[in-house]
Amino acid sequence: MLASRAGLIWLAPATAIAVLAGPVLAGLAGTVLPAFGYFPSLGGRALSLDPFAALLAWPGLPASVWLSLGPGLLATVLSLGFAVLICAGWQGTAVFRAIERALSPVLSVPHAAAAFGLAFLIAPSGWIARALAPLAGWQVPPDVLILHDPWGLSLVAGLVAKEVPFLVLMMLAALPQARPEQSRKVAQALGYGRAAGWLKTVFPRVYPQIRLPVYAVLAYSMSAVDVAMILGPTTPPPLSVQVLAWMHDPDLALRFQAAAGAVLQLALVLVALALWRGAEALVATLGRRWAEGGARRAAEGAVRAGGIAAAGLTGGAALLGLAALALWSAAGVWRFPALWPETLGPAAWMRHGPELAQPLRDTALIGLGAVALALVLALWCLEAEQRGLRPPGRTLSLIYLPLIVPQVAFLTGLQALAIGSGLDGGPGAVLVVHLVFVLPYVMLSLGDPYRAWDRRFGIAAAALGASPTRIFWRVRLPMLLRPVLTAAAVGFAVSVGQYLPTLLIGAGRVQTVTTEAVALASGGDRRVIGVYGIVQTAAALVPFALAIVLPAVLWRNRRGLRHG
Amino acid sequence: MSRFVTALAAGALALSGLPALAQPDPADWDAVLAEARGQTVYFNAWGGSDVVNGFIAWAGARVAEEYGVTLEHVKLSDTAEAVSRVLAEKTAGQTAGGAVDLIWINGENFAAMKQQRLLLEPWADSLPNWALTDPEGNTALTADFTVPTDGQEAPWGMAKLVFFHDTARIDTPPATMAALGDWSAAHPGRFTYPQPPDFHGSTFLKQALIELSAFPDLLEQPVPDDELYTLATGPLWTFLDGLTPNLWRQGRAYPQNASRQMQLLADGEIDIAFNFNPNEASNAIASGLLPDTVRSHVHDGGMIGNASFVAIPFNANAQAGAMVVANFLMSPEAQLRLADPTVWGLGTVLAVDKLKPEDQAAFAALPLGVATLPPQALGPTLPEPHPSWMVRLEQDWMQRYGVGQ
Numbered sequence: 001m002l003a004s005r006a007g008l009i010w011l012a013p014a015t016a017i018a019v020l021a022g023p024v025l026a027g028l029a030g031t032v033l034p035a036f037g038y039f040p041s042l043g044g045r046a047l048s049l050d051p052f053a054a055l056l057a058w059p060g061l062p063a064s065v066w067l068s069l070g071p072g073l074l075a076t077v078l079s080l081g082f083a084v085l086i087c088a089g090w091q092g093t094a095v096f097r098a099i100e101r102a103l104s105p106v107l108s109v110p111h112a113a114a115a116f117g118l119a120f121l122i123a124p125s126g127w128i129a130r131a132l133a134p135l136a137g138w139q140v141p142p143d144v145l146i147l148h149d150p151w152g153l154s155l156v157a158g159l160v161a162k163e164v165p166f167l168v169l170m171m172l173a174a175l176p177q178a179r180p181e182q183s184r185k186v187a188q189a190l191g192y193g194r195a196a197g198w199l200k201t202v203f204p205r206v207y208p209q210i211r212l213p214v215y216a217v218l219a220y221s222m223s224a225v226d227v228a229m230i231l232g233p234t235t236p237p238p239l240s241v242q243v244l245a246w247m248h249d250p251d252l253a254l255r256f257q258a259a260a261g262a263v264l265q266l267a268l269v270l271v272a273l274a275l276w277r278g279a280e281a282l283v284a285t286l287g288r289r290w291a292e293g294g295a296r297r298a299a300e301g302a303v304r305a306g307g308i309a310a311a312g313l314t315g316g317a318a319l320l321g322l323a324a325l326a327l328w329s330a331a332g333v334w335r336f337p338a339l340w341p342e343t344l345g346p347a348a349w350m351r352h353g354p355e356l357a358q359p360l361r362d363t364a365l366i367g368l369g370a371v372a373l374a375l376v377l378a379l380w381c382l383e384a385e386q387r388g389l390r391p392p393g394r395t396l397s398l399i400y401l402p403l404i405v406p407q408v409a410f411l412t413g414l415q416a417l418a419i420g421s422g423l424d425g426g427p428g429a430v431l432v433v434h435l436v437f438v439l440p441y442v443m444l445s446l447g448d449p450y451r452a453w454d455r456r457f458g459i460a461a462a463a464l465g466a467s468p469t470r471i472f473w474r475v476r477l478p479m480l481l482r483p484v485l486t487a488a489a490v491g492f493a494v495s496v497g498q499y500l501p502t503l504l505i506g507a508g509r510v511q512t513v514t515t516e517a518v519a520l521a522s523g524g525d526r527r528v529i530g531v532y533g534i535v536q537t538a539a540a541l542v543p544f545a546l547a548i549v550l551p552a553v554l555w556r557n558r559r560g561l562r563h564g
Numbered sequence: 565m566s567r568f569v570t571a572l573a574a575g576a577l578a579l580s581g582l583p584a585l586a587q588p589d590p591a592d593w594d595a596v597l598a599e600a601r602g603q604t605v606y607f608n609a610w611g612g613s614d615v616v617n618g619f620i621a622w623a624g625a626r627v628a629e630e631y632g633v634t635l636e637h638v639k640l641s642d643t644a645e646a647v648s649r650v651l652a653e654k655t656a657g658q659t660a661g662g663a664v665d666l667i668w669i670n671g672e673n674f675a676a677m678k679q680q681r682l683l684l685e686p687w688a689d690s691l692p693n694w695a696l697t698d699p700e701g702n703t704a705l706t707a708d709f710t711v712p713t714d715g716q717e718a719p720w721g722m723a724k725l726v727f728f729h730d731t732a733r734i735d736t737p738p739a740t741m742a743a744l745g746d747w748s749a750a751h752p753g754r755f756t757y758p759q760p761p762d763f764h765g766s767t768f769l770k771q772a773l774i775e776l777s778a779f780p781d782l783l784e785q786p787v788p789d790d791e792l793y794t795l796a797t798g799p800l801w802t803f804l805d806g807l808t809p810n811l812w813r814q815g816r817a818y819p820q821n822a823s824r825q826m827q828l829l830a831d832g833e834i835d836i837a838f839n840f841n842p843n844e845a846s847n848a849i850a851s852g853l854l855p856d857t858v859r860s861h862v863h864d865g866g867m868i869g870n871a872s873f874v875a876i877p878f879n880a881n882a883q884a885g886a887m888v889v890a891n892f893l894m895s896p897e898a899q900l901r902l903a904d905p906t907v908w909g910l911g912t913v914l915a916v917d918k919l920k921p922e923d924q925a926a927f928a929a930l931p932l933g934v935a936t937l938p939p940q941a942l943g944p945t946l947p948e949p950h951p952s953w954m955v956r957l958e959q960d961w962m963q964r965y966g967v968g969q
Contacts, residue, residue: 042680143833149816233817234820235817235965250671252647255651332852335832416656508664511639516611520611524823524826526827
């Protein structure tokens with residue numbers, strides 16, 4: 001009996017790894033084969049290096065590669081830097097709690113919607129330029145290269161605006177284990193400033209916890225397609241965008257080159273991760289020297305000011321962009337240099353409202369299904385781990401593969417596999433693919449609070465005769481309700497945002513608010529983009545709101561659990 | 565590696581075991597109608613336009629009423645998504661029951677699908693409503709970018725390139741490519757075109773090539789040798805070398821498609837845009853996107869025109885239903901609605917003189933959009949060059965202007 005139960009719980013990590021790594025590895029095979037010339041339905045039956053030769057002959061390649069590496073690394077450094085400034089300068093203050101509360105709406109804005117919002121803020125015909133127009137005397141927008149700049153700075157801004165809140169959320173989840181309050185008190189008692197104390201005592205313990213999320217940010221920033229298309233350079237574009245363009249080219253022979261490009265993109269991400277890993281060691285060495293140097297202050301004022309500026313800039317950009325989307329969704333005529341639309345009306349909402357019902361329903365069903373499965377698997381894995389049943393070595397980190405491997409590198413291969421096995425085209429198949437992306441995020445946000453749970457509650461319950469299963473259901477899960485709901489909300493937001501996986505595996509027949517949004521947005525009408533951006537945000541925001549409200553309602557007579 | 569490959573191929577073969585059902589024959593139209601009743605047709609069509617989406621929704625309601633066919637509009641952001649889908653199905657050996665029943669397609673995508681044998685065998689020229697067209701008089705119906713359609717796609721709308729300008733800022737718009745170059749030199753930063761290989765951007769290159777080349781006849785044939793190609797395209801590159809520094813953002817960035825270009829016109833970032841739908845400016849004014857001071861203009865000597873088509877993939881699931889929809893799209897009822905500028909405003913593919921008198925009267929009574937040129941002012945329609953020119957132009961454009969050199 002005992003053995004079989006242990007066996008059952010052992011299955012958890014194995015299942016999770018199979019569900020996540022399986023599709024990624026299979027999809028990769030479907031990309032690597034064409035990259036080496038094997039693609040029978042296009043006449044490629046022999047292995048060759050021609051696709052790579054064609055890729056190398058493309059004159060835009062050096063710039064394209066640089067635009068994947070440069071902005072990707074810069075966005076990651078800035079995002080991590082901003083997140084650290086915010087936490088180092090303000091953790092444990094009222095300001096920090098306000099930032100915490102503002103996180104959910106910012107996190108709920110899908111990447112593409114946030115990019116559209118930012119684009120309207122910073123474009124030469126955008127809100128900022130409109131505000132300056134009377135002062136500068138602009139009758140027509142200035143001809144300055146802000147969006148699509150060849151250095152990718154607009155792209156970096158768009159990525160940072162979305163990744164800072166994500167990293168702050170991940171730090172929030174990791175912080176309790178580092179016991180920052182105690183460290184801060186000790187450090188301050190020894191005369192260290194708030195920022196110096198945090199950087200020297202808390203950060204070294206928090207960073208290992210958020211290392212995976214940072215890698216995910218790096219991989220995403222280097223290979224994101226949607227944000228890069230809205231904000232990034234176009235002559236040439238970053239590699240991932242070019243790979244997608246080749247995949248969509250009417251000249252089907254370019255599929256080989258596209259596959260080679262996708263393999264190169266994967267290699268670039270791996271190289272960048274290795275570079276990052278090296279930089280970690282360097283920073284650790286320098287940081288240790290600095291920490292042991294004993295300096296009590298770390299430009300305290302600058303860190304605090306930087307923190308508040310970082311929070312204000314990223315949060316402000318996201319929220320103002322959201323406001324711009326909302327305003328556009330109700331705008332009639334709204335031309336440069338007017339700061340406000342000439343007419344407001346519900347026309348766009350009336351036109352698109354009725355067609356939203358079905359995509360919203362499918363979005364909810366797929367999201368709820370994927371999140372439910374992800375929660376079961378994540379809790380199962382974590383509980384197994386708590387009972388000492390860890391899979392050997394680091395095999396469990398395989399479940400983070402979908403966050404590291406660029407989507408362009410495995411999704412088309414995965415699509416061919418899904419068609420071949422007859423599993424595609426339905427909401428069920430889409431749900432399974434969403435699970436691939438939802439589960440790692442659920443694990444990321446749930447893992448730390450789960451491990452940080454005070455085991456003495458379990459020991460007390462066991463002493464009262466409760467079985468491990470009963471402890472799980474009656475003590476641990478209720479106490480962890482809030483982090484579980486937060487993880488569910490994060491997972492749901494991830495599911496809502498999926499575009500390429502939904503399109504490729506759903507055969508275009510499964511329509512979510514995001515697939516509809518991207519198709520309709522291709523027409524460029526800002527009012528339509530506004531409506532769908534707001535709807536996407538709302539769809540992702542509702543679970544975050546529930547994650548805050550539900551524990552308060554359920555535990556209204558259990559004061560100690562409310563902040564669990 | 566090779567064993568894995570063999571296993572993969574064997575799996576694909578095993579899965580393709582389903583025999584392909586016999587293709588419905590439109591010559592026996594009653595049988596097609598009977599087979600179509602109850603089918604669901606997944607129509608993969610670009611979804612970026614409210615106008616088009618509204619028209620397709622209307623057509624769906626009508627074919628459901630009339631023929632019991634359910635039409636599902638799969639809204640694409642790029643037609644290539646559907647092409648990729650069919651290709652992926654072929655890769656996986658799925659020769660029947662495919663996810664795409666009907667695609668809105670033309671030009672390069674059609675040429676590629678035809679060449680890769682991804683389309684149903686000829687059917688379109690046997691549709692009942694084909695008799696209402698005049699393929700001899702309107703050669704665009706049987707040659708898509710000069711590639712013979714061979715009955716593998718059915719036309720459903722006539723498009724023609726038209727420029728738009730804001731009369732609030734421009735009195736006399738440029739009437740030739742050369743004049744457009746001069747105008748840009750005088751007004752730097754106020755014109756741009758969608759970045760090739762975007763469909764509209766490549767069309768701009770072709771329009772410029774036709775206007776500037778000393779050998780326009782060459783363009784009807786596949787690209788000849790390099791020497792003739794260089795000779796034919798030399799003036800185009802000279803023109804673009806001069807134009808590029810005067811473009812919006814000095815040509816260091818381009819709008820990705822015609823919709824973005826239109827948005828730039830709406831935002832006042834540029835003064836001249838263009839589109840393949842001569843009624844597009846009127847539609848945009850009606851929806852509040854463009855100011856009502858925008859008007860259309862064309863270049864002396866004519867503008868490129870072509871037809872929009874629908875095609876059925878070789879492995880489509882609802883082939884009979886797709887044929888019924890294609891035939892309905894060519895019906896006088898649907899064509900009248902499509903040509904109505906308050907609905908869409910595309911040109912009709914029908915030969916109006918072949919219609920019943922009441923239908924002829926209805927076409928004659930169609931109003932004209934506020935910014936739309938009357939047919940006689942649209943000038944001659946230039947044929948599309950052979951698609952191989954487009955491929956070479958796009959490659960060379962990318963080399964010269966698309967990689968930041």
